[in-house]
Structure formats: C-alpha cells, structure tokens
Amino acid sequence: MSSVLRSARVFGGAARAQFQLTRRNIEDLRPLFGMPLVALVSVGVLVQSGRANLAAYGLVAATLMTIGQMGLFVASEIVFQERNGQTLELVVASPADIGLVLGARVTVLTAFGLVGMLESWLLVRVVFGLSLRVHHPGLLLTTLVLTSLAAAGTAMLTAALFSFGKQVRTLQNAVNGPFYLLGGVLVPTTFLPGWLQSLSPGVYFYWAANLLRAAFRPESPPAPGRGLAMIALLAIVAAALGALILRRMIHHLRREGTLGLT
Numbered sequence: 001m002s003s004v005l006r007s008a009r010v011f012g013g014a015a016r017a018q019f020q021l022t023r024r025n026i027e028d029l030r031p032l033f034g035m036p037l038v039a040l041v042s043v044g045v046l047v048q049s050g051r052a053n054l055a056a057y058g059l060v061a062a063t064l065m066t067i068g069q070m071g072l073f074v075a076s077e078i079v080f081q082e083r084n085g086q087t088l089e090l091v092v093a094s095p096a097d098i099g100l101v102l103g104a105r106v107t108v109l110t111a112f113g114l115v116g117m118l119e120s121w122l123l124v125r126v127v128f129g130l131s132l133r134v135h136h137p138g139l140l141l142t143t144l145v146l147t148s149l150a151a152a153g154t155a156m157l158t159a160a161l162f163s164f165g166k167q168v169r170t171l172q173n174a175v176n177g178p179f180y181l182l183g184g185v186l187v188p189t190t191f192l193p194g195w196l197q198s199l200s201p202g203v204y205f206y207w208a209a210n211l212l213r214a215a216f217r218p219e220s221p222p223a224p225g226r227g228l229a230m231i232a233l234l235a236i237v238a239a240a241l242g243a244l245i246l247r248r249m250i251h252h253l254r255r256e257g258t259l260g261l262t
Helices: 002-024 026-034 036-048 052-084 088-093 098-128 137-162 168-183 204-215 224-256
Strands: none
Touching: 002 026, 002 098, 026 036, 026 052, 026 098, 036 052, 036 098, 052 088, 052 098, 052 137, 052 168, 052 204, 088 098, 098 137, 098 224, 137 168, 137 204, 137 224, 168 204, 204 224
C-alpha cells in the first residue's frame, strides 16, 4: 500500500511540475493555437459542398488532430529535450521511477489537447453559425478521456524512440500523417484500399473517430463498449512498450557512458 501511495505522490508531483512548466512555456501550447483552424477548413469544405449535416466530422477531425499534435509533437519531445538540455542525468538520478515521471508529464501535455474541441466548437459556431448537438454526451466524454490517455501512451512510446534520433522533427512528420490517414480522422477508412483498412484497427484514432461521430448522431451507437475497450487496450500496450524501451535506453546510455551526450 505504501508503494502505491508513493507512486501516486510521484505521479501527482510530476504532473504538477509539468503543468507549471507548460504555463511558463507557451511553445508547448502551439498546437492549441494552430490546429483549431483545421476545423474551419474541414467544416468549410463540407458546408460549401452542401453537406452541412456532416459538419461534426470536421469538428471530430480537428479535435483528434489537436490531441494527436499535443502527443506526437509536444509530449514526445520530452526525453529529447532533456538530453539536449543536459538535464536527463538529474531525472535519472532522482529516486523516482523515470517511467512514472515521464508518464505523468506526457499525460498532462496530451490532456491540454482536449481544449482543442472547445476552441473548434466555438469557431464553427461563430463562423458558420452551426450548432452541433451531442446526442450521447456520456459517450463523447468517455471517448475523449480515453483518447487523451491513448495519446499519452503513444507519446510515452514515441518519446522513448525519438530520444535516439538526431532529427526528431523529421520523424514526427513521418509518423503524424499516416496516423491520421489510417485512423480516418476526417475521411472514413472505408474509402481506403482494402489492405490499408486492415491496419486501421491498430490505431486508436480509428476507434475514437468512429465513437465521436456516433456521439453526434441520434441513433444508438453500435457496440460502443468494444471501441472504448480497444482504445484503452491500445493505450496500455503503447505505454508499456514505451516504459520498457525507455528503461532499456537509459540502461544503454549508462553502459556506454553517454547519458549526458547529445
């Protein structure tokens, strides 16, 4: 029981520390300023095409892309920035488990991505005069929370992998687009070639996009529990792999004596 309380204190302390760091570094929040504009473009295309009834699709795309940007472009750089700033040794030398500390920090950063939905919603309302009704608010909120956790789990994995690279931005751009395409964040995956469709269930965006769209439709969503369970499973798998790779990376750097070298 004491170890659980200790872990909870470490997680809470790391989360509070990251929140304070983000408040003082507006650069971390850059996706929140840029990504809501995606809602204007995607919804604008649908409205001008006479398909205003599908405006929720544009809102869902902007929301998921904002959460994804906070995870893949901000949270995934944590270890890389620690190495470049010569502060990784301090994190590793602390008695707290580095995986737990990193998990708390990426969770805080990806949670900021949820603000993107509110921003996009307001922009769609003001610019297009559309009032998008949520028919299943419970499903919407649950999906958003689990999606944020899945993004955090993925950020754990990418943070560990990107820490070995020299050109992190190149890797981020290479991963980002395929994630959105396979997840069908704007265009449903049914429009993809068959062989690509078979890969989509392995991306949490796929399940999140389907559930969020269903939350805006009046009919009962088909098997929402399966989608929510898959998002949670993908979050756990990604986080576990990220923690494992991170520990192996730290062990490798210690063995090679290059922990503080960039």
